[in-house]
Amino acid sequence: MAGFLLKRLAQAIFVVVVVTLIVSVAVRMTGDPALIVAQGATDITEADLERIREGLGLNEPFLKQYLATLSGLFTWDFGRSFLGGTEVSTLIAGALPATLLLAFSSLLVSIVISIPLGIRAAIRRGKWEDQVIRILSLVGLSFPNFWLATMLVLLFSITLHLLPPSGMTGWATLVMPALTMGVILTATNVRLVRTSMLEVMQSQYVMVARAKGLSERSVLYKHALRNSAIPLITFLGLQFGGLLGGIVVVERVFNWPGMGSLAFDAVAARDYPVLQSVIMILSTLIVMVNLLVDIAYGLIDPRIRTE
Amino acid sequence: MTAFFQSRYWSLEFILGAGLTTFIVIGVLLSRWLFPDVGAIDLMARLVPPFERPDHLLGTDPLGRDVMARIFVGGWISLKVGFLSVLGSVVVGVLMGLIAGYYRGVWDIIVMRFADVQLALPFILLAITIIAIVGGSLTNTIILLIVSQWVQYARLVRAQVLALRDREFVLAARAIGVKNRNIIMSHLLPNLMGPVVVLMTLNVANNILLESSLTFLGLGVDPTIPSWGGMLADGRTYLQNAWWVSVFPGVAILLTVLGLNLLGDWLRDTLDPTGRTQK
Numbered sequence: 001m002a003g004f005l006l007k008r009l010a011q012a013i014f015v016v017v018v019v020t021l022i023v024s025v026a027v028r029m030t031g032d033p034a035l036i037v038a039q040g041a042t043d044i045t046e047a048d049l050e051r052i053r054e055g056l057g058l059n060e061p062f063l064k065q066y067l068a069t070l071s072g073l074f075t076w077d078f079g080r081s082f083l084g085g086t087e088v089s090t091l092i093a094g095a096l097p098a099t100l101l102l103a104f105s106s107l108l109v110s111i112v113i114s115i116p117l118g119i120r121a122a123i124r125r126g127k128w129e130d131q132v133i134r135i136l137s138l139v140g141l142s143f144p145n146f147w148l149a150t151m152l153v154l155l156f157s158i159t160l161h162l163l164p165p166s167g168m169t170g171w172a173t174l175v176m177p178a179l180t181m182g183v184i185l186t187a188t189n190v191r192l193v194r195t196s197m198l199e200v201m202q203s204q205y206v207m208v209a210r211a212k213g214l215s216e217r218s219v220l221y222k223h224a225l226r227n228s229a230i231p232l233i234t235f236l237g238l239q240f241g242g243l244l245g246g247i248v249v250v251e252r253v254f255n256w257p258g259m260g261s262l263a264f265d266a267v268a269a270r271d272y273p274v275l276q277s278v279i280m281i282l283s284t285l286i287v288m289v290n291l292l293v294d295i296a297y298g299l300i301d302p303r304i305r306t307e
Numbered sequence: 308m309t310a311f312f313q314s315r316y317w318s319l320e321f322i323l324g325a326g327l328t329t330f331i332v333i334g335v336l337l338s339r340w341l342f343p344d345v346g347a348i349d350l351m352a353r354l355v356p357p358f359e360r361p362d363h364l365l366g367t368d369p370l371g372r373d374v375m376a377r378i379f380v381g382g383w384i385s386l387k388v389g390f391l392s393v394l395g396s397v398v399v400g401v402l403m404g405l406i407a408g409y410y411r412g413v414w415d416i417i418v419m420r421f422a423d424v425q426l427a428l429p430f431i432l433l434a435i436t437i438i439a440i441v442g443g444s445l446t447n448t449i450i451l452l453i454v455s456q457w458v459q460y461a462r463l464v465r466a467q468v469l470a471l472r473d474r475e476f477v478l479a480a481r482a483i484g485v486k487n488r489n490i491i492m493s494h495l496l497p498n499l500m501g502p503v504v505v506l507m508t509l510n511v512a513n514n515i516l517l518e519s520s521l522t523f524l525g526l527g528v529d530p531t532i533p534s535w536g537g538m539l540a541d542g543r544t545y546l547q548n549a550w551w552v553s554v555f556p557g558v559a560i561l562l563t564v565l566g567l568n569l570l571g572d573w574l575r576d577t578l579d580p581t582g583r584t585q586k
Binding site for chain 1: 427439523542547553572
């Protein structure tokens with residue numbers, strides 16, 4: 001078990017190092033931030049630009065800058081934004097909770113919808129209900145997230161005047177963003193619940209539970225659902241990256257003040273301490289979630305460790 | 308032939324998927340002839356609502372351009388990105404997967420570690436960073452999609468090569484002195500294309516979605532060329548009083564992607580019954 005843990009941990013660290021390296025290199029190629037900082041100033045000289053670069057720490061060797069960025073993951077010190085000089089950690093502290101709130105609300109929406117539907121499809125396998133759920137899940141999978149978001153705004157804000165169209169000002173503003181991502185996640189999760197339920201329901205312990213004369217309800221929810229939860233959790237972990245990618249786009253549509261909005265503003269302003277911190281933190285988060293899922297899985301199912 | 312029509316392959320999924328995909332591909336291919344004056348600006352006919360005028364069946368946008376014509380012509384971009392990016396990823400990914408699985412060693416390590424990195428860096432985040440440097444364009448979008456997706460094919464092919472490389476027919480070929488390259492090309496490749504084709508179909512659909520979101524965010528294709536993502540970005544400003552400008556391009560994306568997903572799903576049942584490409 002220790003060997004398995006170490007191997008997974010080494011892989012995770014490797015991924016974080018490579019991702020941050022890619023991002024640091026890429027971000028430094030976006031153009032000279034000194035020009036952006038000096039923007040608007042008249043008759044700026046090369047000497048002024050040089051002073052700005054020195055002040056921003058851009059003249060340090062790349063390796064030193066990179067290591068400083070990487071160590072930020074442990075010290076929570078990501079330097080200052082090029083614009084306004086705010087601590088990047090302050091910006092992150094505002095945006096990360098907003099993004100996580102949206103991520104977990106979307107997951108919650110998707111779990112609440114997909115578990116009953118998936119079970120229903122599994123019980124009624126091959127019947128029309130199964131077919132309808134299958135086709136509906138394909139429809140859900142085919143929605144462009146930003147368009148679904150726009151259509152919700154059209155329905156709930158413009159036509160029905162029920163919900164505020166954008167921003168983050170209380171629970172009402174959470175409904176549409178969470179619904180958008182929730183519906184899209186549901187599309188894949190329904191099929192997953194269905195498949196894993198079908199697999200479990202053919203197993204011997206479910207047969208035994210039936211033979212003992214337990215009620216169908218107890219067989220389904222106590223025995224089958226619990227056991228099919230393991231592949232479900234693994235898959236949710238794998239989906240986490242895609243979920244964050246989707247949220248970044250949806251945040252933009254709803255003006256949700258999360259990591260996505262922060263990243264887009266940073267791109268426009270070539271504010272690379274902010275941009276690289278956002279991407280680094282999100283990727284690390286994804287790696288950590290996958291690592292935790294792997295470890296949990298290894299603990300529950302010993303066969304995985306020896307793979 | 309009758310056996311085919313009676314078989315389970317002739318399912319509702321196939322009919323819907325093939326029907327939608329064919330309709331859209333043919334419509335888009337013919338769009339240049341059907342709508343020769345697609346970009347025509349007509350300020351006398353701004354924001355005409357749909358189903359009111361026979362010459363503007365789906366209405367017009369704020370510049371008086373016909374929405375239906377722009378949807379059909381804009382489909383070019385989506386189909387081009389979808390097919391070319393998948394084609395590129397398949398060529399690179401299948402080759403790398405074959406090498407990694409057959410020869411193992413350093414190639415195998417590179418492919419698998421690259422797969423880990425790809426999993427941790429969502430496409431949209433990578434795209435935001437890279438597009439900020441190189442700028443948004445059709446070519447860049449396609450290259451970016453290939454860079455971030457080839458590894459999916461490499462993993463799929465590698466896993467299958469590992470399962471196949473010690474089977475009797477491969478060992479037999481090796482024993483009679485067939486060259487490695489020929490074993491890969493004529494013994495392994497034909498045996499593992501099923502799941503690859505399934506993944507390709509689903510990825511064309513997925514890449515059409517990704518391209519349209521990039522263009523919607525202003526990071527993709529040139530906004531002056533008609534494209535579905537671009538039309539949706541324009542339409543958002545007029546959502547209050549002209550819903551049709553935002554609704555119909557989205558419907559076009561939805562139907563195209565749905566058609567391909569239905570086909571992919573049907574192909575999976577047909578070509579890959581053991582579910583190796585199961586999401």
